[in-house]
Amino acid sequence: MQILRYIVARIVHALPVLIGVTIVVFLSIHLVPGDPIRIMMHGRIEDSEVAKIYHDLGMDRPLLLQYVTFLKNIFAGDLGTSLIQKAPVATLVVEKLWPTLMLLIFSTILSVLIAVPLSLVAAFKRGSWIDTGIRLGSIFGFAMPSYWIGLLLMLFFGLLLGWLPISGLGDGPVDMLRHLFMPSLTIAFFLGPILLQSLRSAMLDVLTSEHVEVARAKGLSEWRILMKHVLRNAMIPVITVLAVNISWLLSGAVVVEYVFGLPGLGSLLVRSVGYRDYPLIQGLAFVFGVLVVIVNLLADLSYMLIDRRVMKG
Amino acid sequence: MVASTEAQPRRSNPIFREIASWSGSLRAGAFIMLVIVLAAIFAPLIAPFDPNEQDFNAILMPPGWPHLFGTDSLGRDIFSRVLYGARIDLVIGFFTTYVPMTYGVILGAYAGYRGGWFDTVLMRILDVAMAFPFLVLIIVILAILGPGVQNIYISVFILAWTMYARLARAEMMVERTKDYVTAVKILGFPQRRIIFRHGLPNVINSSIVFSASDFVLNILLVSGLSFLGLGIQPPEPEWGAMIAEGRDFIRQAWWMATMPGLAILATGVALALIGDGLAQRLGERHHTTV
């Protein structure tokens, strides 16, 4: 019962944000200075045509009405129509969603795989040169521009050594993993350090807490203490950090998709900007916003599985 | 007149004392940053070539003499371009960090102190702003306004204050329960004075520490936008734009893309070290009033 109440509370909390997302996305088109249609068509359009397009799009009606129509359309799954590609935005999004999701998942896994053991080592050997080295390494990873490190990885592993493919998504699941490896590694270079920082201080907190000493006094082995008493407690901030950084993760995905030529939402966004394809831009912005809200909601819900205290407040 | 027989105690220079208390990482970061800033300021004096001077006899030359970092596809000296690029990136990074910080902290501190509807509205705005990936929003705004430096400033100024508002608000909500705030309240000081002269100096610590990382992130943002073609356009020697140019020649002339990236890396590491050191240093401070 308490669980259900918690879930509902979390969803209710997320709703205003979703609404805010729709408002922002909706308003963005209407804030374009000058004439968006004309800009899109680079001026090569007749006045009468412009008026007609506006009418077709319903953009000559009052703002509030347009917003309501906008919301209605979203619920119906209609995110507008790309004026350049002449296809429904929703269709384009669904086509390109999968590569982006795979990239996000793979990058997160890779980042966690890197950050968790390193943070353990750094916390255990706190103050030693290993700890300093790890922290310095993570500063370097963080400061490297992702597109730069992506290019270098491409050069080294792709062009020079020929081990990994440098663009596209390949055929079949296994091949896709090969194609996703370098892009995910690129993202892991900056997500890993962020995770590492929080994890390390969380580990330190837990390692010095009294219940760990109590566990030792019970005669438990160091390994068991680590696995059952330390890691689980330290996971809570990890989830927070991952959720908070989802927007950075998505930002990184945009750049990385562009660099590695992955056919995902990110590269779609970049291209649509070049063409000033406003409906597509708007639809993509909406999708990104919704993604972030959903991920945060999932994170909130997952706390429930790890730390029952959250349901108290 | 009897001369004083007491020697005045020597007072050590407070600046030296401050620097002496800095940690290793703060000193290292500050030193590297100083070198970079000086290189940027004195670029016209240090740069061996004009950054825009093209020399078709010397295209795609590897690092060596006289082109320390090599040349690009138009024969321009990369070392000089990197030096001049520092001016662009450091300036943009600075203003996109510290300008939003000022009004962000003020808004957040005010909301944290007052509470009420102002706070609720602010929190909603923050929630929505945080719901979008930063880069995506900036891209959207740039799509509306068009590429270029000015529009980058505008878009960042619209969005970047949110993190500072959040940090300052959180700190202010803790501070306002403390005794020294109650004390000046009892003295009847006006709210504005309490917030700004008494509260603010104590709630900016986390914002100051964050600003170091933010500086790095903004440089990465600007160079990233330029890389995507949405920011600084060629022939400006902005680091990100240079990396974009180097992308096409990555195989023949790896130095075109690598050198500007190293510059970004160095700046980023320096700033991160400073941020680390600041976090340690400010953690030791006690309450102050300006």
Added chain:
Amino acid sequence: MSEPLLAIEDLTVSFRTPRGPVLANNHLSLAVGQGETLGIVGESGSGKSVLCRAILRLLPSPPADITARAMRFGGRDLLKLKPAEMRAIRGQDIAMVFQNPMTSLNPVWPIGDQVSEGLRIHRGIGRAAARKAAVDILKRVGIPSAEVRVDDYPYQWSGGMMQRAVIAMAMTGQPKLLLADEPTTALDVTIQDQILSLLMELQRETGMAIILVSHDMSVISETCDRVAVMYAGSIVEMGEAATIFHAPKHPYTHALLRSIPHLDAREGRLATIGGQPPDLSRPEPGCPFAPRCPVASAECRALPIALKTLPNGQATACHFPERVADLDRRLAS
């Protein structure tokens, strides 16, 4: 006494710190018999908590340096045991109860799982049996509706109940020796009594020995057979509880007893012990209490102390224990 359960001979624990070595336990020797309750009394910083942890070898070895002639328990020298052997003793033969129940329990584990964890690891029993054992022991320590509450999380319980759970956790291994480090300090006064009674009951039932550490003389006097008084890392007086409280033979013990406020005392200031505890990183020769002692003389600061047993069985480290009897007379005048 007959063969003691635990015999510590000449234990010294020092910590390496950036400012130099800090001597927390200085050549301590003590013994605990089967089924007896030994109280250890002292201020914060006297080294009593370090002693408990040293017995269970919970002090990480840098920065701690532990040396002793021997630390015998049940016929074996604890200091010579291998890590796996020591782990087998912890939670089983020797168990420990810590001061703060709120931080002793892992907040994200159900209480029942924590209580039975020792059983599952040491005796390899399965989940269902472990759960039943947890319920039984929780009932024994006085948790109402234990069958339901066994799945609760720590945040749902009060301080007193949590400490009962911690005691239950310690009892699962049927320990021969229980180390209780300030078990009631973090609790309300009314709960303190209940917890102490619980410990005494459990001791009567199981015949285990208890080392009870506290800074609170009243806690010690209610529960202990013998008492050791610690100051600055050394034991300065040891003996039967009744004897120590009636006729202390060390000025520090005397001062501690005087400082307990009495409800029926006449008005006046609370008695305090003047001065500061010594800096353990800079041990002085001679008696560590000398700077604060009202009857100290020059020899006190020069001659190193050692516990000497008096004819009546009491042991004191004071060079001039006869002066302690004078103190009452002096202070009354």
